[in-house]
Amino acid sequence: MSGILLADDEPAFQRLTGAWLRGLGHEVRVAGDGDAAKAAFAEKPADLVLLDLAMPPHHDPEAGLALIPAFAPAPVVVMTGHADHALALKAIDAGAWDFLAKPVDPDLLRVVVARAMERARLARELAELKAQAGTAEDMGLAGASAPMQALRELIRRVAPTRLPVLVLGPSGTGKELVARALHEASPRAGKPLVPVHCGAIPAELLESELFGHLKGSFTGAVADRPGLVETAEGGTLFLDEIGEMPAVMQVKLLRFLADGSYQPVGARTPKTADVRIVAATHRDLAARVADGSFREDLFYRLKGVVLRTPPLDERPGDVALLAALFLRRATDAAARFTPEAMRWLASRNWPGNVRELRAAVECASALAPRSATGILVDADDLAFAVGEGSLPNSGAPSAMRPQSLEEELAALERLRIVQALERTGHNHTHTARELGLSRVGLLKKLDRMGLR
Ligand SMILES: Nc1ncnc2c1ncn2[C@@H]1O[C@H](COP(=O)(O)OP(=O)(O)OP(=O)(O)O)[C@@H](O)[C@H]1O
Numbered sequence: 001m002s003g004i005l006l007a008d009d010e011p012a013f014q015r016l017t018g019a020w021l022r023g024l025g026h027e028v029r030v031a032g033d034g035d036a037a038k039a040a041f042a043e044k045p046a047d048l049v050l051l052d053l054a055m056p057p058h059h060d061p062e063a064g065l066a067l068i069p070a071f072a073p074a075p076v077v078v079m080t081g082h083a084d085h086a087l088a089l090k091a092i093d094a095g096a097w098d099f100l101a102k103p104v105d106p107d108l109l110r111v112v113v114a115r116a117m118e119r120a121r122l123a124r125e126l127a128e129l130k131a132q133a134g135t136a137e138d139m140g141l142a143g144a145s146a147p148m149q150a151l152r153e154l155i156r157r158v159a160p161t162r163l164p165v166l167v168l169g170p171s172g173t174g175k176e177l178v179a180r181a182l183h184e185a186s187p188r189a190g191k192p193l194v195p196v197h198c199g200a201i202p203a204e205l206l207e208s209e210l211f212g213h214l215k216g217s218f219t220g221a222v223a224d225r226p227g228l229v230e231t232a233e234g235g236t237l238f239l240d241e242i243g244e245m246p247a248v249m250q251v252k253l254l255r256f257l258a259d260g261s262y263q264p265v266g267a268r269t270p271k272t273a274d275v276r277i278v279a280a281t282h283r284d285l286a287a288r289v290a291d292g293s294f295r296e297d298l299f300y301r302l303k304g305v306v307l308r309t310p311p312l313d314e315r316p317g318d319v320a321l322l323a324a325l326f327l328r329r330a331t332d333a334a335a336r337f338t339p340e341a342m343r344w345l346a347s348r349n350w351p352g353n354v355r356e357l358r359a360a361v362e363c364a365s366a367l368a369p370r371s372a373t374g375i376l377v378d379a380d381d382l383a384f385a386v387g388e389g390s391l392p393n394s395g396a397p398s399a400m401r402p403q404s405l406e407e408e409l410a411a412l413e414r415l416r417i418v419q420a421l422e423r424t425g426h427n428h429t430h431t432a433r434e435l436g437l438s439r440v441g442l443l444k445k446l447d448r449m450g451l452r
Helices: 011-023 034-043 061-071 085-093 106-135 146-158 175-184 203-211 247-259 285-290 296-302 317-330 339-347 353-367 379-385 405-423 428-435 439-449
Strands: 004-007 028-031 048-052 076-081 098-102 165-168 193-197 236-240 276-281 305-308 335-337 374-377
Touching (some): 004 011, 004 034, 011 028, 011 106, 028 034, 034 048, 034 061, 048 061, 048 106, 061 076, 061 085, 076 085, 076 106, 146 175, 146 305, 165 175, 175 193, 175 236, 247 296, 285 296, 317 353, 335 339, 339 379, 339 405, 353 374, 353 379, 405 439
Parallel strands (some): 048 076, 076 098, 165 276, 165 305, 193 236, 335 374
């Protein structure tokens, strides 16, 4: 909190108003003229500026009006003489947030200041969230949570090396995206990235798919055919579902990993390829080694570096960010979630992880009603999309759904509070501390929002 900047040239007003605001718990700085106010704000921005329009040296309200933009993005409340109604309106036109007539009624001052401070706080939070959403999409892997940041950092470090990488994590957590990010951040970026879904290719075909074959080497081999290893020359081979690789192929892959050599089916002489291997599985590969279905020597070769993609329930804070990203990608029109939808997204478990979340958002955005102001996705649309509800009434009056910035900010505030309550097991003291509120302040908000 950087407090209130009180710009007024009357010492008595400075003293009394300053004391009143401090008594309400605000930090107050005082400036006696326009230049001093601008300098104080430039040195340390304020959450709110209370600005007398007729200050020295000019005592000219027009000069006061010209000051307003200097305090952006903080809201400015102008103080005018009682008869200056036209001037007050001009100030609003010039970007002021509100106005107060002098002599200032202390109760009115309290209300106006509280509203302006609240708005400043929410606008700041919204800006932070938007900034986070921007930087957090780095490398195609969205997520602002600590595990996702750590994952991106590891990718950055490992990408330039030749080390094989084993990506482990539950289904739908972005293992293929990690392989892509590794490839794109490596010196191999201009060369091919070739994905192979080991579990989807019949065992008897996998060898020829990977290493190629010579004409006549088996029935149906009517011509020489290069394998995916050759296609990936200079680039990266992504072996997805490596745990499904048949035992005979495991030996051949081990040899390729050891010295880069392989034998196309039907060939007498080996070939070589310069390919980086990134493998992935959602299975417990160590358990497969233990039960003998996966070669231990191959396991150790593959895990030059192990990267783990965390399940969504280990990073609940990423749900809203990912949902917003998928909504933006799903539709060209302006689209938003209702506060209920945000709560629903945050409260649900996502066993299918990011893939499930993405599918839910895409489906819900297609179902949600369209209005002149865009698409508003509600909790019902999402519940239906994941098969947990009946088809929502798409004819529901969209005018009933919140539209304004004010409502969006209120929804965001509510979401933050609900999430903090959940994190702290509904402990009001801890929740208030986490949100930077007094306990009483929190309780008042809970009452106002009907959350008690
Ligand atoms: N961090 C992320 N940012 C953006 N999109 C993501 C992220 N993680 C996953 N996705 C999206 O989720 C879906 C599943 O991702 P991906 O296929 O990489 O998962 P996976 O872990 O390889 O799954 P599986 O084990 O089932 O193969 C894709 O549509 C992908 O674009």
